[in-house]
Ligand SMILES: [Fe+2]
C-alpha cells in the first residue's frame with residue numbers, strides 16, 4: 001500500500017511589504033484583491049492545523065499542485081520554500097506551479113531559485129538553468145508526472161497552458177510508462193475540463209491534454225486552481241481516468257470550500273490497481289479536522305462529474 005497525499009492552493013498569507021517598483025501592472029490589482037477579499041479566505045492558522053493533521057497521517061509522499069504564493073513578490077518565495085520544507089524534503093514532496101506562482105514574468109526565476117528541488121525529476125541535472133516539464137519521479141509503485149500549466153497572464157486572467165513542446169514530451173512519457181507495471185499519477189494546476197463561466201481561468205489546451213490521456217491513459221490526475229473537491233472522469237484507452245481536485249489548504253468558511261486535503265491509498269489487487277480516496281478537512285459550521293469522505297475510485301459505466309462535499 002502506497003499512500004499519496006494531495007493538497008493545493010495554500011496561497012500563503014505572509015505577503016511582505018512591496019517596493020514601489022514592484023507594484024506595476026497586475027501586482028497592484030492582486031494586492032488590492034488580497035486586502036479586500038483573499039486575506040479573509042486564506043488563513044495561516046487554518047493551514048497550520050491542516051499540516052499538523054497531515055503529518056499525523058504520515059503519507060509516503062505529498063503532491064502539491066500550485067498557488068503557494070499570491071502576487072509573486074520576491075519575499076513570498078522564501079516563505080513558500082519554508083512551507084515546502086515543513087511538508088518534507090524534496091524527495092518526499094512533488095510540486096507543480098500554479099498561475100499565482102507565475103503571476104508576473106519575473107516570478108519564474110524566483111520559483112527556480114527557491115523551489116527547484118521540489119520541481120526536479122529523478123533524472124534532472126542538479127545545476128540545470130530551468131526545470132524541465134513534465135518531470136518524472138518514481139516512488140514505490142507510483143510514477144509522478146509533473147506538468148506545468150503556469151504562465152504569466154494579463155489582469156483579470158488566470159488561464160494556463162501546457163504548450164506544444166511539453167505536450168509532445170508528455171505524450172511520449174505516458175506512452176512509454178503505459179508499458180510498465182506502474183501507477184501513473186499526473187499532477188497539474190489547472191483543471192483538465194472547463195466549467196461553465198470559467199473561461200478566463202481555464203487550461204487553454206485542455207482538449208489536447210485530454211487527447212493525450214485518451215491515447216495512453218493514467219491511473220489518476222490531480223489538480224488544484226478551483227479550490228473545491230471534485231471528481232471528473234476522463235476518457236482513457238481502456239477505462240475512465242479519475243481527475244480529482246481539492247479545496248484550498250488554507251481556506252476558511254469564506255472561501256469556496258473549507259480547507260481540506262486528500263489521501264490516496266494505492267495498491268495492486270488481483271492484477272489490477274485499487275485506489276481509495278479519503279478526504280480530510282474542515283466542514284462548514286464545524287470545528288476541527290475530521291475524515292469527511294472515503295470511497296474507492298472505480299470507473300463508473302459512463303463519464304460523470306461529481307462535485308462538492
Ligand atoms: Fe488558487
Ligand SMILES: [Fe+2]
Nearest residue numbers: 067098099225
Ligand atoms: Fe490557480
